[in-house]
Amino acid sequence: MEGSELDIFPENLPGISYKELYEKTWDQIAKDFHPYISLEKRPDTLGPQALFDATRDLLTKIMKDSPSDLQAILYRIDLKESQKSNHIEQLTYFIVRREAQKVWLRKSFS
Numbered sequence: 001m002e003g004s005e006l007d008i009f010p011e012n013l014p015g016i017s018y019k020e021l022y023e024k025t026w027d028q029i030a031k032d033f034h035p036y037i038s039l040e041k042r043p044d045t046l047g048p049q050a051l052f053d054a055t056r057d058l059l060t061k062i063m064k065d066s067p068s069d070l071q072a073i074l075y076r077i078d079l080k081e082s083q084k085s086n087h088i089e090q091l092t093y094f095i096v097r098r099e100a101q102k103v104w105l106r107k108s109f110s
Contacts, residue, residue, distance in 0.1 A: 016107045022046035024103040025096065026054070032076045032099065033058055036069040048096075056092040063088070078102075 016024075026046055030039040037058055043050045062070050074084055074095075083094040 016104075019046070021100065021103060021107075022048075022051060024107075025051055025100045028099045028103055029055055029058070029095070033062075033073055036066065036073055037062055051096050051100075052092055055096050056088060059088055059092055059095070 023042070023046055026042050029051070030042075033039060039058070043054050059070075062073065077095055077098055079094055079098055083091075083098075085091045085094065
């Protein structure tokens, strides 16, 4: 993954720890990938790299097993058209970043 943790996760977290942000980001990823792929459990250790690796693995599986579902997943995640890359590393980065942003916004404004 390129960049630092703060490239994906906000520096000032309103009433949420990084641990909680990582957990809620994973939960959001699982929600947006469901029902297209089954996520049986959360990674043992959650942090930026674990989220990135697990999401990349999900994308790889989707692209291999049912590539037609990818567009539906990206729509659910709500990526900008300019972020819909064919490069898996870049797409993974945009997905994790967007999912973390959703969690952060929900926590900030609810």
